[in-house]
Amino acid sequence: MKKILLVLLLFPLLIHGQTEQKYADYLGLRAAVMDVDSAMYFDQAIRLNPQEIQLNKLLQKEQAKLLSHYKATHFFPPARNFYQSKAHIEGTKIFSLIQQMPKGGILHLHLLAMADAEWVVKKALELPEMHSYWGEADPRFVKGQLQAFKKGKAPAGFFPTKKLQKQYPAFADSLFQLITFDENIDRDSVDIWYEFEAIFQRIYRFVTYEPVYPGYLERGLDLLVADNIQHVELRVPFRNHLYSLKQPGGGFPIEGLVSILEQAVDKQRQTDPYFTLKIIHTDLRFKNNATIWQDIQETVAMKKRYPEWLKGYDLVAEEDNGEATLFHAKTFLRMDSLEAAMGVELPLYLHDGESDWASVANLYDAVLLGTRRIGPVSYTHLTLPTKRIV
Ligand SMILES: [Zn+2]
Numbered sequence: 001m002k003k004i005l006l007v008l009l010l011f012p013l014l015i016h017g018q019t020e021q022k023y024a025d026y027l028g029l030r031a032a033v034m035d036v037d038s039a040m041y042f043d044q045a046i047r048l049n050p051q052e053i054q055l056n057k058l059l060q061k062e063q064a065k066l067l068s069h070y071k072a073t074h075f076f077p078p079a080r081n082f083y084q085s086k087a088h089i090e091g092t093k094i095f096s097l098i099q100q101m102p103k104g105g106i107l108h109l110h111l112l113a114m115a116d117a118e119w120v121v122k123k124a125l126e127l128p129e130m131h132s133y134w135g136e137a138d139p140r141f142v143k144g145q146l147q148a149f150k151k152g153k154a155p156a157g158f159f160p161t162k163k164l165q166k167q168y169p170a171f172a173d174s175l176f177q178l179i180t181f182d183e184n185i186d187r188d189s190v191d192i193w194y195e196f197e198a199i200f201q202r203i204y205r206f207v208t209y210e211p212v213y214p215g216y217l218e219r220g221l222d223l224l225v226a227d228n229i230q231h232v233e234l235r236v237p238f239r240n241h242l243y244s245l246k247q248p249g250g251g252f253p254i255e256g257l258v259s260i261l262e263q264a265v266d267k268q269r270q271t272d273p274y275f276t277l278k279i280i281h282t283d284l285r286f287k288n289n290a291t292i293w294q295d296i297q298e299t300v301a302m303k304k305r306y307p308e309w310l311k312g313y314d315l316v317a318e319e320d321n322g323e324a325t326l327f328h329a330k331t332f333l334r335m336d337s338l339e340a341a342m343g344v345e346l347p348l349y350l351h352d353g354e355s356d357w358a359s360v361a362n363l364y365d366a367v368l369l370g371t372r373r374i375g376p377v378s379y380t381h382l383t384l385p386t387k388r389i390v
Contacts, residue, residue, distance in 0.1 A: 055097075062094045083183040105231030106224060107373065110282075110316070112200050112207060114220035114234075117180045121172050123215065124161050124206060129245060131158040132175065142198045144178035146206035150245050179203055193318040210244040210252065214260045218267055221277070225268050231276045233349075238281040238302050238310050254302070261309060278311040280349050285315040285322035293331050296338070296346070303344045312349040312372065325352055325365035332369050347372045 038044055048056055070076045077085035089095055124130050124146055133145040135157020149158065164171045179199050207216050224232060240257040243249040261277065268275040281302070283295045296313065303310045315328065332348065339345050352366035352374050366374050 055101075059094065059097060062092075062097070066092065066094065081183060083181060099227055101228060103227065103229045105233060106229050107233045109232060109234050111217075111220075111234055111236040112203060114224075115179070115203060115207070115216070116219050116223060117176055119219045120179060120203060120206065120216075121176050123212060124175065125165055125172060127211070128160060128162060130161045130206070130209075132161050132164055132171075133157050134159050134164055134171075142201050144175050144202045146202060148205070148209045148211075148243075148245060193321065197318075205243075208242050208249065210242040210247070213242055214263065217260065217264050221264055221268050225271050225275060230272055230274055231278075233278045233280055233311060235280045235282045235314055235316065237283065238279045238299065238306070254306075258306060258309065277309075279309050280312045280314050281310060282314045282316045284317045285319070285325075285328070285351070286317055287323075289328065289331050292328055293334065296331065296335060300335075300338055300342050300344060300346050303346050304342050307344065310346075312347040314349045314351055316351050319352065319354060319362060325350065325362040325369070329365055329369060349373050 077089055124132070127148065129148045129150070131147055131149050131154045133141040133143060135141070138157060141155075141157060145158075146161070147154075147158065154160075161171070161175075168174070179202055181195065206212060221232065238254075238257075239250070240252040240254050241249055242252050242257070244252075261279075265275060265277050268277075281299045283292060287295075292315070299310070299313055315322075315325075335346065348366075348369055348371040350362075350366045350369070350371040352362040352371070353360065363374065
């Protein structure tokens with residue numbers, strides 16, 4: 001009886017002891033899991049020098065200040081729509097510190113998406129030949145679509161921008177709204193593509209107008225270099241797809257485009273002598289196999305001719321709407337022998353995993369096809385073994 005009583009009395013202590021041990025084991029396991037995770041970070045081997053340590057302390061101090069402010073005000077920008085937080089982020093001390101720091105390269109940038117919208121509107125209003133679609137709803141055009149036309153040659157519904165500005169004083173503001181996103185954009189990746197495509201349709205024939213293109217590129221690069229970005233990889237077709245009022249699209253030789261690129265780089269090197277620019281050629285993922293194979297052959301030939309400019313190959317456009325990467329896999333698998341025959345390499349830099357809908361499987365193909373980098377990717381979609389292959 002006494003023994004039983006003793007056990008009963010000691011039981012809570014035993015349980016407590018077991019729990020303590022279990023908790024110590026748990027903490028050990030937790031630290032080990034976090035170590036394994038940290039070891040996979042790209043920067044885990046970087047050791048900071050004394051000045052970097054000083055800057056890091058300053059950044060951490062500012063970060064802690066912001067976090068306590070966010071907790072007090074119940075406002076956390078990364079959990080919000082970016083456009084609801086953009087002005088706030090740009091007003092923080094951390095932002096101006098980061099803005100001054102050297103960034104290395106911007107590795108994912110589309111020509112049409114690098115626009116300075118204010119510059120676009122101003123320039124569109126300067127050119128007498130620039131027109132904008134301001135007519136009734138029409139499946140062929142979107143409101144605000146820009147294109148240069150000879151006098152009297154514009155299709156119905158297109159009007160000179162100068163005339164529109166005179167007629168509607170709010171035209172410039174409306175055009176700016178039509179080519180930018182704001183805090184009202186709060187949808188998923190499929191809906192957002194409708195907005196993207198409408199904006200790209202509005203500015204494509206503006207950007208590719210031969211008298212506009214060099215200035216557009218220069219303005220975009222000016223902004224990047226002002227943010228201390230030293231290297232740019234631009235996703236754009238490496239073809240001279242410009243047009244003028246005398247020459248239709250595709251009529252200009254490639255040398256013209258290369259000369260525009262050279263001048264753009266020379267201009268930035270006046271500010272940053274080490275500035276570099278490379279092109280990742282893009283075609284559209286909804287094209288058929290034969291067309292993409294033709295494009296790959298032409299791009300490999302371009303790579304042989306301009307290895308200093310051309311870095312790799314990519315297919316763009318909405319993932320859920322276009323063809324899956326598996327649809328193009330056979331075509332990509334043909335590249336090896338073509339590259340060997342031509343004596344050049346054209347690596348893939350595929351756009352995959354940007355969908356938050358159904359097209360996640362594209363990531364497996366991107367990895368298996370040996371893409372050097374994957375486009376805007378929700379990395380959490382991948383399972384651990386696939387991440388290891390990446
Ligand atoms: Zn992209």
